[in-house]
Amino acid sequence: MASLYELKDLSKRYTRGKESITIFEELTMSIPQGDFIAIMGPSGSGKTTLLNLLGGIDRPSSGSVECEGVRVDKLSEGKLAKWRSQHVGFIFQFYNLMPTLTAAQNVELPLLLTKLSGKQRKDRVATALDIVGLADRKGHRPRQLSGGQQQRVAIARAIVADPKVLLCDEPTGDLDRASADEILETLQLLNKELGKTIVMVTHDPSAAKYAARELHLDKGRFIEAKAEPAQ
Amino acid sequence: MFKQIGAVTMINLRSIPQRAGLSLATIISIALVTGVLLGFLAMSNGFRATLQGTGSDNVAVALRAGSQAELNSGLSSEDVRLIEEAPGVARDSEGRPLVSGELYVIVDGTKRASGTDANLPLRGVGPQALSLREGFEMVEGRMFEPGTNELVVGASVLREFSGFDLGETIRLGSNEWVVVGIFSTGGSVFESEIWADIAVIQNLYNRGTAVQSVRARLTSVEAIEDLRAWEEDEPRVNLDIESETDFFASQAGGTAVLIEFVGWPLAIIMAIGALAGAWNTMYSSVDTRMREIATLRAIGFSGFAAAVGTMVESLVLAALGGLVGALAIYLLFNGVSASTLGSGFTQVVFSFAVTGGSVIAGMVMAVVIGFFGGLVPAIRSAYVPLLTVHRSE
Ligand SMILES: Nc1ncnc2c1ncn2[C@@H]1O[C@H](COP(=O)(O)OP(=O)(O)OP(=O)(O)O)[C@@H](O)[C@H]1O
Ligand SMILES: [Mg+2]
Numbered sequence: 001m002a003s004l005y006e007l008k009d010l011s012k013r014y015t016r017g018k019e020s021i022t023i024f025e026e027l028t029m030s031i032p033q034g035d036f037i038a039i040m041g042p043s044g045s046g047k048t049t050l051l052n053l054l055g056g057i058d059r060p061s062s063g064s065v066e067c068e069g070v071r072v073d074k075l076s077e078g079k080l081a082k083w084r085s086q087h088v089g090f091i092f093q094f095y096n097l098m099p100t101l102t103a104a105q106n107v108e109l110p111l112l113l114t115k116l117s118g119k120q121r122k123d124r125v126a127t128a129l130d131i132v133g134l135a136d137r138k139g140h141r142p143r144q145l146s147g148g149q150q151q152r153v154a155i156a157r158a159i160v161a162d163p164k165v166l167l168c169d170e171p172t173g174d175l176d177r178a179s180a181d182e183i184l185e186t187l188q189l190l191n192k193e194l195g196k197t198i199v200m201v202t203h204d205p206s207a208a209k210y211a212a213r214e215l216h217l218d219k220g221r222f223i224e225a226k227a228e229p230a231q
Numbered sequence: 232m233f234k235q236i237g238a239v240t241m242i243n244l245r246s247i248p249q250r251a252g253l254s255l256a257t258i259i260s261i262a263l264v265t266g267v268l269l270g271f272l273a274m275s276n277g278f279r280a281t282l283q284g285t286g287s288d289n290v291a292v293a294l295r296a297g298s299q300a301e302l303n304s305g306l307s308s309e310d311v312r313l314i315e316e317a318p319g320v321a322r323d324s325e326g327r328p329l330v331s332g333e334l335y336v337i338v339d340g341t342k343r344a345s346g347t348d349a350n351l352p353l354r355g356v357g358p359q360a361l362s363l364r365e366g367f368e369m370v371e372g373r374m375f376e377p378g379t380n381e382l383v384v385g386a387s388v389l390r391e392f393s394g395f396d397l398g399e400t401i402r403l404g405s406n407e408w409v410v411v412g413i414f415s416t417g418g419s420v421f422e423s424e425i426w427a428d429i430a431v432i433q434n435l436y437n438r439g440t441a442v443q444s445v446r447a448r449l450t451s452v453e454a455i456e457d458l459r460a461w462e463e464d465e466p467r468v469n470l471d472i473e474s475e476t477d478f479f480a481s482q483a484g485g486t487a488v489l490i491e492f493v494g495w496p497l498a499i500i501m502a503i504g505a506l507a508g509a510w511n512t513m514y515s516s517v518d519t520r521m522r523e524i525a526t527l528r529a530i531g532f533s534g535f536a537a538a539v540g541t542m543v544e545s546l547v548l549a550a551l552g553g554l555v556g557a558l559a560i561y562l563l564f565n566g567v568s569a570s571t572l573g574s575g576f577t578q579v580v581f582s583f584a585v586t587g588g589s590v591i592a593g594m595v596m597a598v599v600i601g602f603f604g605g606l607v608p609a610i611r612s613a614y615v616p617l618l619t620v621h622r623s624e
Binding site (some may be wrong): 048052055057058077078081082084085086090092093094096098099100101109110112113157169 | 234235237238241242245246522523526527528529530531532533534617618620621623624
């Protein structure tokens with residue numbers, strides 16, 4: 001499979017006053033197109049930080065993040081925002097929906113950055129909500145939806161602009177088992193049927209089973225735990 | 232770009248109810264500022280309108296040179312006689328000059344509303360005074376008899392002061408008077424006066440034959456120049472001569488400007504307070520929406536769109552406040568009659584006039600408050616750290 005991401009000598013340090021903490025040092029890895037990776041590891045090991053770097057909402061201290069030949073770490077703020085809107089979909093632990101907008105309006109947000117007409121946007125939103133099984137909830141506001149349903153709206157929002165990669169930070173961290181399984185099945189479907197590359201951070205070993213492979217991040221290094229997909 | 236800004240703005244505006252208390256406080260404080268400003272402007276506009284409505288271009292007013300107001304002026308009967316002979320002065324059908332020497336003294340009246348004393352002008356007039364006031368009519372009773380302690384009062388005086396009802400006896404200073412008539416001059420400043428026979432007042436107030444102002448009807452509007460030229464060349468007189476229109480305009484100007492002088496600084500000080508309030512509200516608006524803003528930015532929305540959204544919210548709150556303030560002032564005060572110190576330190580009764588211009592001034596002020604109150608929060612919302620997306624709230 002062709003490689004989607006190439007990370008080379010990636011380092012991330014935070015300096016607090018005189019103190020400097022290193023999250024990871026000279027991390028090198030590649031993520032192939034169509035992969036579904038579960039990243040696990042102890043709290044504070046840098047899982048979220050890695051997702052941030054992949055998604056272009058944070059910059060490395062040194063090293064490079066390359067996605068389809070584009071040096072993401074080198075893009076200007078404006079170009080980076082545009083790149084994010086076209087290449088990545090974010091799924092957060094707390095869904096991050098706009099509470100005052102309906103499900104459909106939330107899903108439509110990324111499309112407002114495109115040249116699509118109102119009609120085209122509406123069609124795309126309907127398709128995305130359909131994929132996550134919420135076609136009948138498009139007029140509902142987040143408050144009127146369960147946690148699992150809110151997360152599915154968030155997934156619809158993440159895929160509506162058809163990005164190649166989905167970055168999920170503990171997407172089931174706030175959900176019960178049944179809802180979590182639904183979300184994970186949806187992610188698996190997106191990976192298998194639509195070929196989305198997925199990088200998912202999770203603390204939950206049974207969630208990680210849905211991924212094609214698991215990586216353990218510890219003290220700035222990766223240990224591959226599972227070479228073969230579970231199913 | 233517009234779609235982005237539209238979406239952010241909509242998200243902002245829809246979230247206002249989440250900050251209902253603060254937002255309402257902002258609207259109210261801006262409404263108060265606008266209200267105070269409009270109130271003062273309405274007062275000065277109304278005052279100006281009343282005094283400007285008073286004058287006639289065809290009437291010249293002569294005061295002792297440099298005296299500026301009737302109260303400070305003093306002219307002799309010789310001055311009056313000379314003006315009667317002067318060029319440009321009109322005469323009636325019987326050839327008598329249309330000239331009225333008048334006295335102007337201050338008496339105390341009791342205001343109906345508050346029960347407090349306030350200054351009222353008592354004007355001593357002769358038979359020609361009526362022919363120099365357009366629109367003069369007796370609305371009740373009759374004119375005073377010359378040589379008696381009878382007086383007639385303007386309709387505004389009757390409305391605002393107690394004790395002047397028709398037929399009543401009233402004590403002004405050490406003298407008793409009988410109210411025999413109510414007159415109107417069509418809303419002009421003379422309606423705020425009491426009139427009596429000049430000879431009686433000269434006698435009671437020990438003025439001899441002196442007067443304070445002389446009004447003269449002109450043969451034409453331009454004849455004022457002839458009268459002025461005559462005054463220049465006539466060594467026996469030393470007068471300031473103005474058309475009545477100019478006279479009242481300058482008198483009104485002074486007081487109206489004074490009202491605005493109080494009104495604007497007061498409004499501006501309040502505006503600074505309201506600005507702090509708006510700032511605080513918008514700051515907390517950005518605070519509560521931090522994660523939403525960061526999420527939009529992560530999706531690819533621009534910082535500029537986030538800033539515009541915050542700014543629009545601020546402007547909308549301010550404009551709402553301005554409208555509420557303007558509407559409240561309009562409903563409460565427009566057309567309401569009030570009285571205030573006039574040019575001669577006496578009560579001039581006038582109506583508040585909320586004009587389009589002052590409403591615009593109030594709205595501009597409100598929007599300016601909104602703009603500056605929202606500026607820093609708007610900039611802040613453009614720079615919300617992207618990593619705020621992970622906040623759990
Ligand atoms: N802005 C920051 N300034 C300083 N240190 C930070 C900052 N953000 C993260 N860190 C530190 O970086 C380390 C990695 O954080 P990160 O959030 O990536 O961990 P994580 O693996 O996602 O942990 P968790 O499982 O708890 O979510 C932590 O020690 C954290 O304290
Ligand atoms: Mg984390």
